Amino acid sequence: LGSPLAARAPLPAPQSAPARDLTDQVPPGAAIGDYVGEDMMIPMRDGVKLHVQVWRPKHAKGPLPILLSRSPYGFGMPQVTRLFTASYKELADDGFIFVLQDIRGRLGSEGEFVNLRPRKASAGGVDESTDTWDTIDWLTKQLPGTNGKAGVLGVSYGGWTAAMATIDPHPALKAVSSQASPNDMFVGDDFLHNGAFRLDYAWSWVSALESDGRTMKVFDFGGEKDAYAWYLKQTDLAMLDRRHLGTTMPSWQNFVNHPSYDGYWRAQRTTNNMPKRVATPNLIVAGWYDQEDFYGPLSIYREQEKGDDRGLNYLVVGPWNHGGWRGTGSSYGPFEMGGPTGDWYRREVELPWFRYWLKGEGTLNQPEALVFQTGSNRWQRLDSWPLKRGTATRNLYLRAGGRLSFEAPGRGEAAADSFVSDPANPVPYRERALITPFLSEGSTCANWIADDQAPFAKRKDVLFWQSEPLAQDVTISGDVAAKLFASTTGSDADWVVKLVDIHPDDAGTPAELRGRQRMIANDVFRGRFRGGYDRPKAITPNAVLDYRIDLHSASHVFRKGHRIGVQVQSSWFPLIGRNPQTFVPNILRAKPGDFRAQTHRVYHAPGRASAITVSVAE
Numbered sequence: 001l002g003s004p005l006a007a008r009a010p011l012p013a014p015q016s017a018p019a020r021d022l023t024d025q026v027p028p029g030a031a032i033g034d035y036v037g038e039d040m041m042i043p044m045r046d047g048v049k050l051h052v053q054v055w056r057p058k059h060a061k062g063p064l065p066i067l068l069s070r071s072p073y074g075f076g077m078p079q080v081t082r083l084f085t086a087s088y089k090e091l092a093d094d095g096f097i098f099v100l101q102d103i104r105g106r107l108g109s110e111g112e113f114v115n116l117r118p119r120k121a122s123a124g125g126v127d128e129s130t131d132t133w134d135t136i137d138w139l140t141k142q143l144p145g146t147n148g149k150a151g152v153l154g155v156s157y158g159g160w161t162a163a164m165a166t167i168d169p170h171p172a173l174k175a176v177s178s179q180a181s182p183n184d185m186f187v188g189d190d191f192l193h194n195g196a197f198r199l200d201y202a203w204s205w206v207s208a209l210e211s212d213g214r215t216m217k218v219f220d221f222g223g224e225k226d227a228y229a230w231y232l233k234q235t236d237l238a239m240l241d242r243r244h245l246g247t248t249m250p251s252w253q254n255f256v257n258h259p260s261y262d263g264y265w266r267a268q269r270t271t272n273n274m275p276k277r278v279a280t281p282n283l284i285v286a287g288w289y290d291q292e293d294f295y296g297p298l299s300i301y302r303e304q305e306k307g308d309d310r311g312l313n314y315l316v317v318g319p320w321n322h323g324g325w326r327g328t329g330s331s332y333g334p335f336e337m338g339g340p341t342g343d344w345y346r347r348e349v350e351l352p353w354f355r356y357w358l359k360g361e362g363t364l365n366q367p368e369a370l371v372f373q374t375g376s377n378r379w380q381r382l383d384s385w386p387l388k389r390g391t392a393t394r395n396l397y398l399r400a401g402g403r404l405s406f407e408a409p410g411r412g413e414a415a416a417d418s419f420v421s422d423p424a425n426p427v428p429y430r431e432r433a434l435i436t437p438f439l440s441e442g443s444t445c446a447n448w449i450a451d452d453q454a455p456f457a458k459r460k461d462v463l464f465w466q467s468e469p470l471a472q473d474v475t476i477s478g479d480v481a482a483k484l485f486a487s488t489t490g491s492d493a494d495w496v497v498k499l500v501d502i503h504p505d506d507a508g509t510p511a512e513l514r515g516r517q518r519m520i521a522n523d524v525f526r527g528r529f530r531g532g533y534d535r536p537k538a539i540t541p542n543a544v545l546d547y548r549i550d551l552h553s554a555s556h557v558f559r560k561g562h563r564i565g566v567q568v569q570s571s572w573f574p575l576i577g578r579n580p581q582t583f584v585p586n587i588l589r590a591k592p593g594d595f596r597a598q599t600h601r602v603y604h605a606p607g608r609a610s611a612i613t614v615s616v617a618e
């Protein structure tokens, strides 16, 4: 294909991945600042005991509320120290009784771990909500020094357990904050996006959690540093666990056995389990650059909002990657955010939230949606998300000659652009993707969305459109979607769409940003699911079909002098496992011979006008 990336960028210096301390017991006499810790085992209704660390201030002036975090990853002392001295510092300084719990089947807890354990099937059953109920019940009755109130807080898996805590909540549960919680693993979170398998992440995560009983074990890639090279060598993905680990892993085999949207995925969808009428105050937190769970929090907010007649469902979206609000949050990659947004959020939003609901202190000055506008670097206090008024839906049309315009294509304009998508040479998602075992600290993988997208626009297997330099600022606020009219010579295809903000390439722009293409919205859609995620179907070769691809939402100002750009491609490796481009019933079982190069076309003619739909502030 003559890819300009064929001469691949040199590997950055190898990163050290310090081993995490996964010992989960509190050492005797452990103290962190004013906090002292101890281990306890709490009985659940089925007799299984779950391990918790309880940390309380030595010099508490009176009874304190409980803040519970529930996780499958374990709480080693270095992590706990970091919690109290950094990421939970504001809460810790104010004074709470922190309870850190290993969920069922993990580390010090008994029982069986089930990844994203669905809601109990029968009255006597257990799930994460019953385990939370039993934990809060025991703590409020047995633990001295509590004020009888509890909150649940966590990020990602921990955010999901916070969301699940709202199901049949314990009367002592007064508020939660579900942060970066996944909602639907098939549609948009960690493991698949619109049915396209997130290969690199899924393998790293499942092998870390499910290859060594209750503890974490980072997969050994045998010294390979280049993720693109390692995953390209892996054929027959259904057998990856048996081949590399000599065993099967439940989640991996579930991915293999549920190639389309069935009861397995439906039962896991968080909002299918959460109460239809919101009864527990929930501060839902999301990051615009969340590389793992961006769909989750925004879709949970939106669906819960339908049953929020009591006004208990709130949204915060900041300029952060996954969990970035637990750090300083001053920048993301080379993009400065105008101040320490993470510190500000923890001090001014999260702490008042829990003080108000759990201690009855302060006032709740929380807008319905607190949304950071990127590009202008300002927080907006909004009555709704997305906005109900003040924006107009407009199409950014993909035009002939690589032009992007708010004007629709006219008659006589060239009808389509095409490219050859070759699974033997998929488009990388980073110029040089490093192997990033799950939990390897200091990895840059968490920042990949900040990467300059300009090098990819030069590839022959990436279509690229750009606007003229903007005569004035263009502000978008709300949903972003792609409508593609497209065809393939094959019988299946992935469609990846990226919306980018292109910085001017001039002396007035800081060197690092010159000509840089900043990602504003993106996603992938697996063509076979055009008729529904539960109805995979071969694509008729050469048929022009329309695809609607959810690019989620954005709040961004494209500055005067910048250009708006769009890239379309059909692979994104190894972020997304390759589509063989020949329809096979199960892509994880595809054989090397199924992977074929195909020609893909994107149309931009009247009646077949491909476009990106945005909400432009009026």
Ligand code: PG9
Binding pocket: 116, 155, 156, 157, 158, 160, 182, 190, 205, 292, 293
């Ligand atoms: N994104 C991670 C995850 C959440 C839920 C299930 C699987 C993975 C996490 O960071 O916890």
